[in-house]
Amino acid sequence: MIELLQQVNHWHWLAFGLALLCFEILGTAGYFLWLGISALIVGALLSLLPIGWQMQWMSFATFSLITTWLWWRFQRNKDRKDDKVTTLNKRSNQLIGQFTTLDSDFPVGRGRIALGDTTWSAVSEESFEIGTVVEVYKVEGIVLFIRAKQ
Structure with missing residues (x-):
């Protein structure tokens, strides 16, 4: 050997x-x-x-x-x-910073918004009229927090 x-x-x-x-x-x-x-x-x-x-x-x-x-x-x-x-496989985190135009009036508190290819539960501290452009600034679970575009 x-x-x-x-x-x-x-x-x-x-x-x-x-x-x-x-x-x-x-x-x-x-x-x-x-x-x-x-x-x-x-x-x-x-x-x-x-x-x-x-x-x-x-x-x-x-x-x-x-x-x-x-x-x-x-x-x-x-x-x-x-x-x-990375925000891969974190779809809700990918939505932070996204803008959308409201297709219906949004009341103070909770409501639903269309963003991308689906609708999401959203929370706002003020009411918005139809056609207002809003921004997603925070996400908790599947609830989006929105504010008017600045």
């Missing part, structure tokens, strides 16, 4: 790296990508420097841990930034 490990050259590492990259095509969420890149780095390193098989595997393990950790950290920071600004 030791003799087999001692015969590994840079071509073996390059082939191993390409095989891992081919597995990535099957959809492993980026993990085989970084393992494949690590194997390619070890192959390139081995073509420049004669290193023993123990150091080859330690280099592969080290590069794999470093590259996957860096990718995980990059993705985590990207996801945090995306969570702060």
Whole structure:
């Protein structure tokens, strides 16, 4: 077994790296990508420097841990930034700042307004006449808070 490990050259590492990259095509969420890149780095390193098989595997393990950790950290920071600004799947929050023209009189208190492709429950501190342009400035659950456009 030791003799087999001692015969590994840079071509073996390059082939191993390409095989891992081919597995990535099957959809492993980026993990085989970084393992494949690590194997390619070890192959390139081995073509420049004669290193023993123990150091080859330690280099592969080290590069794999470093590259996957860096990718995980990059993705985590990207996801945090995306969570702060996204309104995906938060339809009512997407309505904040929207304007609509009332198609009926709106009394003080609760009523319904048409916004987009549906009607919403709305609350206002003043009454509005038909044709008034109103703005959604706050949302609580499925209730919109409206005021006259300024």
